[in-house]
Amino acid sequence: MVQGSVNLNTELTKEWLQDYVDSWINFYKKQTVDGEVATYIPILAEADQHALGISIIGKNGVTIKSGDTEEKFTIQSISKVLTFIAACMDRGLSYVLNRVDVEPTGEAFNSIMHLEMKQPKKPFNPLVNSGAITVSSLLSGKTSDQKLESLFILMEKMIGYRPEVNVDAYESERDTSMRNRSIGYYLLEGGYLESDLGITLETYFKQCSIEITIDDLAKIGLVLSNDGLDPNTEEEIIPRSVARLVKALMLTCGMYDASGKFAAYVGIPAKSGVSGGIVAVVPPRVRDEELPFLDGCGIGVFGPALDLQGNSIGGIKLLRHIANQWDLSLF
Amino acid sequence: MVQGSVNLNTELTKEWLQDYVDSWINFYKKQTVDGEVATYIPILAEADQHALGISIIGKNGVTIKSGDTEEKFTIQSISKVLTFIAACMDRGLSYVLNRVDVEPTGEAFNSIMHLEMKQPKKPFNPLVNSGAITVSSLLSGKTSDQKLESLFILMEKMIGYRPEVNVDAYESERDTSMRNRSIGYYLLEGGYLESDLGITLETYFKQCSIEITIDDLAKIGLVLSNDGLDPNTEEEIIPRSVARLVKALMLTCGMYDASGKFAAYVGIPAKSGVSGGIVAVVPPRVRDEELPFLDGCGIGVFGPALDLQGNSIGGIKLLRHIANQWDLSLF
Amino acid sequence: MVQGSVNLNTELTKEWLQDYVDSWINFYKKQTVDGEVATYIPILAEADQHALGISIIGKNGVTIKSGDTEEKFTIQSISKVLTFIAACMDRGLSYVLNRVDVEPTGEAFNSIMHLEMKQPKKPFNPLVNSGAITVSSLLSGKTSDQKLESLFILMEKMIGYRPEVNVDAYESERDTSMRNRSIGYYLLEGGYLESDLGITLETYFKQCSIEITIDDLAKIGLVLSNDGLDPNTEEEIIPRSVARLVKALMLTCGMYDASGKFAAYVGIPAKSGVSGGIVAVVPPRVRDEELPFLDGCGIGVFGPALDLQGNSIGGIKLLRHIANQWDLSLF
Amino acid sequence: MVQGSVNLNTELTKEWLQDYVDSWINFYKKQTVDGEVATYIPILAEADQHALGISIIGKNGVTIKSGDTEEKFTIQSISKVLTFIAACMDRGLSYVLNRVDVEPTGEAFNSIMHLEMKQPKKPFNPLVNSGAITVSSLLSGKTSDQKLESLFILMEKMIGYRPEVNVDAYESERDTSMRNRSIGYYLLEGGYLESDLGITLETYFKQCSIEITIDDLAKIGLVLSNDGLDPNTEEEIIPRSVARLVKALMLTCGMYDASGKFAAYVGIPAKSGVSGGIVAVVPPRVRDEELPFLDGCGIGVFGPALDLQGNSIGGIKLLRHIANQWDLSLF
Structure with a gap:
């Protein structure tokens, strides 16, 4: 853990994590004013520019949700x-x-x-x-x-x-x-x-135009994190070779014209859409045994205010912050 | 371990690994005929088209070398x-x-x-x-x-x-x-x-025009693998933030016009040069405790016969083979 | 007249001109083997690769026709x-x-x-x-x-x-x-x-897909040559400002990627189509009073074998030859 | 003559022409405020943004000069x-x-x-x-x-x-x-x-960096107008085939990214430079026997305030006006 010492009691850790994530959501929500929602179709134009929400689902079942978590949006x-x-x-x-x-x-x-x-x-x-x-x-x-x-x-x-x-x-x-x-x-x-x-x-x-939520995105991310296997049953949903190639593809090409910067500053496979959604994949690794997400998790983000490259402006900043705090980068 | 069971006796493992690597070098050496050495300056044009060598240096000191290991070549x-x-x-x-x-x-x-x-x-x-x-x-x-x-x-x-x-x-x-x-x-x-x-x-x-060997490249890769710290002394050679960003950059942009395919099919940060050198970085991870390199290693390759994108044709194939066999991909 | 002295008896001149044009058609017909007919739709693919015809209609009513003059083709x-x-x-x-x-x-x-x-x-x-x-x-x-x-x-x-x-x-x-x-x-x-x-x-x-003949193209060229006026009645068919601008446009942009070369080597406004048609416009001028076409004429060409730029290969060569012989270039 | 009837007394005509040109220069001088002088080197940056001058030299010796006629400038x-x-x-x-x-x-x-x-x-x-x-x-x-x-x-x-x-x-x-x-x-x-x-x-x-005046440019234009022959002695300065090709080239490519528009709206071969010079070529023709320039002339223009394409903003407008008034377009 980067921020202070945390014991391994999962419930306590989860509480700490929830607090962190809530505070970050509150902070980056304010920065959504710098972006703009997509306007080329009515359903996107009507989105709440200030919305920002995140769902993180770990392989071990730990779930953290914060912000605007209930919205349905198109997957784009x-x-x-x-x-x-x-x-x-x-x-x-x-x-x-x-x-x-x-x-x-x-x-x-x-x-x-x-x-x-x-x-x-x-x-x-x-x-x-x-x-x-x-x-x-x-x-x-x-x-x-x-x-x-x-x-x-x-x-x-x-x-x-x-x-x-x-x-x-x-x-x-x-x-x-x-x-x-x-x-x-x-x-x-x-x-x-x-x-x-x-x-x-x-x-x-x-x-x-498929409708989805950030929980759905987090679950999708988690399956990819788990190399295509169902995180609960370990049954194959996606062939391993496909799942792994897709993660490489997301890393090099997933974030529009900002893919290189996302790889450099965040460092995990992700894909964004103009509705403001992002799915991110945290592959399993063991650098810090105290952080429960480090055996792999999926992250779903929703924040319809976009930056110039078409990525959720709050979402990108939030993911960058989290990745740095929890040392999620693959690199 | 993908290929059969190996016990944890490091010496034995190393012997097995050496055998594997030797056989792969022999196999891919034959495929260098499909590439061409760079010819725009004499020193490159004079390179041995059939040469292929690899050096792998692990954080724990394990070193595997095979093929044409002694050549000096320009780093390009x-x-x-x-x-x-x-x-x-x-x-x-x-x-x-x-x-x-x-x-x-x-x-x-x-x-x-x-x-x-x-x-x-x-x-x-x-x-x-x-x-x-x-x-x-x-x-x-x-x-x-x-x-x-x-x-x-x-x-x-x-x-x-x-x-x-x-x-x-x-x-x-x-x-x-x-x-x-x-x-x-x-x-x-x-x-x-x-x-x-x-x-x-x-x-x-x-x-x-700096001259270098595959051992040098492997050592460079190992320092990057170790987030910029000296693998022996753990002293900082490169600031961690720089080392990690560089690995992301190598993954997205390191292999010329074939960077996306290298990420997809090999999946580790690497950089090539027209002299036929490649440095590759295997970050530490724990998926398979039997394979000693999985706590991080650097790889140096030399194979001057190039493919159409300007990468060592034998080197790329060899790295792809090794990454698949030893499950080195970040993804 | 470039080629020898010709008296002003129009009939005689016309006979001479017809002889010249017939011989040029025969010569350039042989060179159609170097081109290829367009094949992207059946009606073009069925065209006779060896066909080549020309119609020249002067303001004074002089008409010279030679070669494959009766074909109907799409105007493209x-x-x-x-x-x-x-x-x-x-x-x-x-x-x-x-x-x-x-x-x-x-x-x-x-x-x-x-x-x-x-x-x-x-x-x-x-x-x-x-x-x-x-x-x-x-x-x-x-x-x-x-x-x-x-x-x-x-x-x-x-x-x-x-x-x-x-x-x-x-x-x-x-x-x-x-x-x-x-x-x-x-x-x-x-x-x-x-x-x-x-x-x-x-x-x-x-x-x-409008069907047309080389006579039609020559008539179109003649109206443009005459600044948009009917060559017989002098009634306005096209406003003068439009007719003149169109001729400039044809000169700079009319012959696909070879427009610059056509301007340099032929020097008259023209437009081609992939069916092998070309309309060319000879504006009126008085450099040589012996040549009856120099008070303005229109030229229609048909030769479906195309060069790499999509222009009639025989047609371009024929027009270049005529323009040089009769000094038709604007420049 | 487009503007009223003029008798053939050359002196009188010349007086009229001079009056016309003076009034046009005065008019278009005011529009130089809309352009900007080139600034990438000192000598260009120091030019007088409001300057505008023209020199027209006909084959028959008629010369009209107006505005800022004495400046020396680089030919660019x-x-x-x-x-x-x-x-x-x-x-x-x-x-x-x-x-x-x-x-x-x-x-x-x-x-x-x-x-x-x-x-x-x-x-x-x-x-x-x-x-x-x-x-x-x-x-x-x-x-x-x-x-x-x-x-x-x-x-x-x-x-x-x-x-x-x-x-x-x-x-x-x-x-x-x-x-x-x-x-x-x-x-x-x-x-x-x-x-x-x-x-x-x-x-x-x-x-x-060769220095030149608008008289020089007019003389250059006149030689090109005369197909490369000295307008006085009719001796060959430039081979005819080269002179004529050059005029075609100037028409299609001479005025930077505005060459097509210059051909359409002015219609004569011309070449501009970032110092604000333009050389224009009026080929000989006989549409209107009253206008002495119609047996061919050269035009030199200087007006250092440039439009966005890098052409003299006053010069372009002036040439367009003159070409329309005197019907100079080739087309």
Whole structure:
């Protein structure tokens, strides 16, 4: 423990931790004024700019929650991680990696330019839009609902219930996201897609519109922390090779144009979305035996005020603080 | 241990490990025919395309060496890691990070385009040439020899002796590397540099021409693995905050255009150079108590036959094999 | 006259000219083997690679035709000139120029990259696809047929009959041109378009599929040569300011990535299409009173074998030869 | 004549023309406040922002001068036209065109990006810096003074005296133009140059620093208008094929990023420099027999207040006005 000595009585530790986290939430909540909520669709524009919440779930069952913990929000780009996993489970990891690379781009998440400029044989990675849409085209099934079925099954195993698409959000995304349609047609023309474009985009817009909570994100993070195994039963939810590769991918490409800084200053795999959600993964390690989370945990954050890179401004600061305090960085 | 059961007798284990590593070296040596040695300066062009060697040094003193272990070679781009550290120690981490970002670029290491296209306030990261040259300009001192002094002091603490610049290599670099001069003048015009350009480039070309062995690289990796502390005395060689940030930077940006794939398939911080060297860092962790290296080690590789991205073709394959066999990935 | 002395008896001159042109056609027909017909839609792929024909119509009524003169072919990108004129007549020149620039791009005609990289307030020019689609959105009318009405009225005045859309070609374009849909959605997202995207693209695909002959192209060129006036009646078909600006635009941007070379080596306003058509405009001038075409003429060329830039390979060479022989360059 | 009827008495006409031009100069002088003088070297920064002058010299000897006509200023980028001509005369047109293309770029004049992004076999055109530096390397001679000799001989024939390099300007250019050094090294690395880089850049900086007046520019324009022949003696100063190609090049690439607009709105070959000079070429033509300039003239303009593209803001407006009033456009 960085901040003072704590004995190993878990209940006491948990109380201390809760106090810390509450105070940090209060502190970083004030800094949400420096960000702005996304406004391109009504459901995002209506979000409470000052909201900030966190849920941390450890493998040993310890849970800390603080701040605005009850909100439901759309998963947005965080879904890219999950459809990538689902596609790998549908098609096999090497099949998917033959169709999408795992390299950072240096370009904005919604760039077409890097495809035209580099003419790569495959999109740069599954966490930029061009790669994510390609991945959605790889999901099994002919309709968008069939394609999403793999995703729903996966998510149900991770979060304990079958999530739902927010229809208003989906319809807004579908009707406004012209850049994604542009990317879609560009991919279609380049031969990158394996499904009908209309179905692929329907799938993509629906997956982005799935509703979720920070507890759900923390649970997703925890399964990834546990290399794809159910943290309670140790049954395989995600093949280990996929789970581990996904964590590397999140670290190098997960936080938009700020992925490098997040790796440097926070140092754990994470993926953000424009709704203000972040899922972060703390892999197991034993540096400090006093801190119960160090055998692995998942973290879910929600804070809709975004910084210029599109990441939750309060969420990033909060995670950086926690990672430094508890020495969570992989490095 | 992935491959069979091994008892905890270290000597026995070491023997087993040596056998494994020898067999892997023999196997991957054959694959060096698929790569090509760099040819832009004589000293690189003369390298033995079929050479492949590895040195692994653990915190506990265990050392495994195999293959072509005695070669001296120029450090090339691996120096970028060390001058970044030296500059952070000369100027302070935040001073340096105000002048160079830590984001992957998606462009080739010697690109100017990304500076013109993005007009960033600082170069993307210290491991592409534009960032590395900027970092060299930040080193203390007025002459190139004064600037290199910080680097030599740092390296001497890490490898146990004061390294030397290969004068032929330096002169070749100085006389042929027109792209780096082009980058240098571009940086100068943009106001990125803090020293005279001539001195800065002289420093840069000299730092790339420092001679080194795989043992040296392994020792450098081991100090980084140990968060900047001397593995024997636990005295601080590098401030912990710098050492840890550097490992994150190596993971996201260290292996040229293949950094994302190296993170995904190998999963440890590493930096390569066009001479065929790679330094890799295995942070301490306790997943498997039988494997002595898992309390942290450094790895040095030399294999001058390069793949299309400019990384040692045999070295990459060998590291991937070892990381998978011994479960070294951070993720 | 460059080639020998010719008296002013027009009939005799015409005979000489016909002989010259016939011999040049025969010569350059052989060089069509070096090009390739476009293959992205069936109607283009079926074209006769060896075809080459020319029609030259002077203001004084002199007409020279040679080679494959009877083919009907789709107008393709040449339509961009005509919809730009129609939009200027519908909306006013300054209205249109506020929405599309007149600068060469240095990029391929179907590039999206230059929009993302430069983020211009308007597409670079009306003769690249992004500009042409924007222009199609500016045409008056709510349906594609209403929008095309301005174009048909304009063309009927120029060529003497109402042209028709080749339905097969249109359907092929509509069903295959995914890059244009990508550009369309990119433009829509950027707020460049003034009509529904579906209608705009329908208009664009139809305009590209209008059937035409080299006589029609020569007549179009002649009206432009005559600053927009009917060459027989001197009635205004196109406002003079529009006609003259269009000729400048054709000179700087009309021949894809080879526009600069065409200006340098041929030196007259021209626009090509991937079906192998070229319209060229010889403005009136009096350098040599013996050559009847020097009071202005229009030239239509058809030669479906294309060079790497997408221009008729035989057509370019033929026009270069004629321009040099008859001293047609503006410069 | 556009503005009222004028009889053919040349003296009277000249008086009228002088009155017109004086009034236009007075009008556009006021608009120079909207521009800014270049400031990157002292000699440019010291220029009078409100200055505006024009010199028009017709083939028939008619000369109109108005405004600030006596200033000497550095020729800057206008020299690119002249070194291109000199190199063509030294090496032959085809030799030079094998080493530099004649295509517009769509990029800024001092861009390196387009070389890296497109990897062309030759720079885009001789009027962007990368092309101009390449052309300077092609000039005969081993020293910069030897190289400039071809240029001085050419210029002396055009302007009647041997011009001189402004040493202060040269030294400023040499000491500050880091971007050009960057471009130079990039070209050197790519194998584009045919002379030592130091000599080439010295040549380039000197050629940009030649002092000139608007009368000189008008005379240069007049020789080009006359297809390279001395307007008085009709002796060949520049080969006709070179003179004509240069005019095409000026039209497509001469006015930086506003070349397309200048062609569309003014319509005559021209080249500008950051000192505020413009040379414009009015080719001979007979549309209106009353206007004495229509048998060809050269125009020199000086107005150091620049617009955002780097062209003289008053000069552009003045030329546009004159071209419209006197119907000078080629189109």
